[in-house]
Amino acid sequence: xxxxxxxxxxxxxxxxxxxxxxxxxxxxxxxxxxxxxxxxxxxxxxxxxxxxxxxxxxxxxxxxxxxxxxxxxxxxxxxxxxxxxxxxxxxxxxxxxxxxxxxxxxxxxxxxxxxxxxxxxx
Amino acid sequence: xxxxxxxxxxxxxxxxxxxxxxxxxxxxxxxxxxxxxxxxxxxxxxxxxxxxxxxxxxxxxxxxxxxxxxxxxxxxxxxxxxxxxxxxxxxxxxxxxxxxxxxxxxxxxxxxxxxxxxxxxx
Numbered sequence: 001x002x003x004x005x006x007x008x009x010x011x012x013x014x015x016x017x018x019x020x021x022x023x024x025x026x027x028x029x030x031x032x033x034x035x036x037x038x039x040x041x042x043x044x045x046x047x048x049x050x051x052x053x054x055x056x057x058x059x060x061x062x063x064x065x066x067x068x069x070x071x072x073x074x075x076x077x078x079x080x081x082x083x084x085x086x087x088x089x090x091x092x093x094x095x096x097x098x099x100x101x102x103x104x105x106x107x108x109x110x111x112x113x114x115x116x117x118x119x120x121x122x
Numbered sequence: 123x124x125x126x127x128x129x130x131x132x133x134x135x136x137x138x139x140x141x142x143x144x145x146x147x148x149x150x151x152x153x154x155x156x157x158x159x160x161x162x163x164x165x166x167x168x169x170x171x172x173x174x175x176x177x178x179x180x181x182x183x184x185x186x187x188x189x190x191x192x193x194x195x196x197x198x199x200x201x202x203x204x205x206x207x208x209x210x211x212x213x214x215x216x217x218x219x220x221x222x223x224x225x226x227x228x229x230x231x232x233x234x235x236x237x238x239x240x241x242x243x244x
Binding site for chain 2: 002040042071073074076077078079081095112114116117
């Protein structure tokens, strides 16, 4: 049975909150032990919660996430659009795609963003 | 070699244009002969251009697509956010996820939308 859609929405809300609070341990705890993370899409996925924790430890503080729409949730997966604010001068348009296990943990995350484009803040 | 990112952006632009013009033949021609379509995510994918053409023949006219951000393009895949206007009274938040072959044809499309949610137009 797929994870509950409302639980998935709550987890995504917490993910954004923890990212913006630079709370690396809490982010890592949202992931399953054997989860994968591919950021950006096309790179070799990281495997396992410890590797994923290391990724976020390096990333937080440099990125603030601003949702630009509601998560689209279907059958234990979700896609959600964001602006990633990189410092005060650049915005990157991102869509994160996550799959969840029956316990509502993230089992895979794929971050879609155009490696050839970011937009200056006006 | 992955499809060119700018070609992918153009194809997505045409896809939205053809959808809003109810041009079913042109939509189908954007797909590879053996492509798959899963709409919404979690349903059994349709396989092959003819089945895909039939899907769009039934859908166009009822849906107008309004992009709500730029496509996020990486490594021959793209995700892009939209509002789907269903008649004049409902908006559905959608993210389409497409993969492209080396010739720039769509080889898979997965439509993420929350089957439990649509929003009334205020």
